[in-house]
Amino acid sequence: MTAFEDLLRFVERETTFASSYYDDDYLDRRISARMRRCGTETYEAYLDVLRDDEDERAELLDTLSVNVTQFFRDTKVWTALRDVLLEAAEETRSLNVWSAACADGREPYSIAMLALDAGIPARRIDILATDIDEDALARARAGRYESTRTADIREQLDFLDDPGAYVDKDGDRGFVVADHVKDLVTFERHDLITDDPKSGFDVVACRNVCIYIDKQYKRPILDTVSASVKTGGHLVLGQTETLPGEVKERFEAADPRIRVYRRQPED
Numbered sequence: 454m455t456a457f458e459d460l461l462r463f464v465e466r467e468t469t470f471a472s473s474y475y476d477d478d479y480l481d482r483r484i485s486a487r488m489r490r491c492g493t494e495t496y497e498a499y500l501d502v503l504r505d506d507e508d509e510r511a512e513l514l515d516t517l518s519v520n521v522t523q524f525f526r527d528t529k530v531w532t533a534l535r536d537v538l539l540e541a542a543e544e545t546r547s548l549n550v551w552s553a554a555c556a557d558g559r560e561p562y563s564i565a566m567l568a569l570d571a572g573i574p575a576r577r578i579d580i581l582a583t584d585i586d587e588d589a590l591a592r593a594r595a596g597r598y599e600s601t602r603t604a605d606i607r608e609q610l611d612f613l614d615d616p617g618a619y620v621d622k623d624g625d626r627g628f629v630v631a632d633h634v635k636d637l638v639t640f641e642r643h644d645l646i647t648d649d650p651k652s653g654f655d656v657v658a659c660r661n662v663c664i665y666i667d668k669q670y671k672r673p674i675l676d677t678v679s680a681s682v683k684t685g686g687h688l689v690l691g692q693t694e695t696l697p698g699e700v701k702e703r704f705e706a707a708d709p710r711i712r713v714y715r716r717q718p719e720d
């Protein structure tokens with residue numbers, strides 16, 4: 454076993470991070486960044502640091518867990534999604550949406566706010582939001598978000614007609630998602646690679662997961678999410694993600710530039 458593999462095994466055993474799912478180049482880049490911060494030059498030396506230093510294990514876990522997200526990330530998609538939600542709401546009594554790999558909740562809360570902003574009644578909106586990472590889910594349930602040095606959290610809501618209607622001020626730099634929005638979203642842990650698909654969703658969003666994941670696991674993820682969309686429903690992927698051939702046959706790209714696909718009836 455190489456020193457790098459040894460290191461990954463340790464990470465898998467001692468932290469909650471499922472390193473075996475991730476692309477090796479991605480893992481190497483992130484681990485090397487931590488190694489530079491610690492002044493270690495070899496994987497062996499860094500493994501020694503990790504064995505002795507609980508804080509560094511936490512730092513590494515934080516670096517590896519790509520929870521990067523924002524409200525209304527990639528605005529073009531959200532413009533298309535507003536129409537998709539309105540169309541689905543006309544066809545169905547209860548609008549069922551799954552935000553798969555929801556990170557700290559900004560994506561499902563964006564969906565909930567968008568649906569309300571588009572005039573869909575709250576009683577008809579039901580959003581399931583899942584992630585593999587329990588810490589991210591705990592932050593999502595709390596629904597508290599703060600501006601950082603580089604990102605103004607309130608600006609991220611500017612996409613909405615009435616942003617103030619969905620959040621309450623929380624200190625000088627942040628907000629908490631209002632209870633009437635939180636009530637529309639249920640959070641639960643789900644592993645897109647090993648857990649079962651779900652079924653009957655009008656819309657499934659699975660964005661910006663596959664870009665980090667090892668090639669062999671992309672297909673199981675895309676099989677899981679695509680099987681969970683009902684006929685005529687929509688699947689939304691990240692800007693740089695695509696559907697593999699056989700899965701693509703069951704979907705029609707509404708607009709190929711924005712990765713929104715509609716599930717076709719079976720022959």
Ligand SMILES: C[S@@+](CC[C@H](N)C(=O)[O-])C[C@H]1O[C@@H](n2cnc3c(N)ncnc32)[C@H](O)[C@@H]1O
Pocket residue numbers: 474518519520521522523526553554555556557560583584585586589643644645646659660661662691
């Ligand atoms: C970059 S975030 C994407 C967040 C959001 N979908 C977006 O586009 O803004 C990637 C998320 O995928 C989650 N993830 C990674 N592997 C997963 C798996 N096997 N099953 C479910 N979630 C996973 C991570 O925990 C992380 O929260």
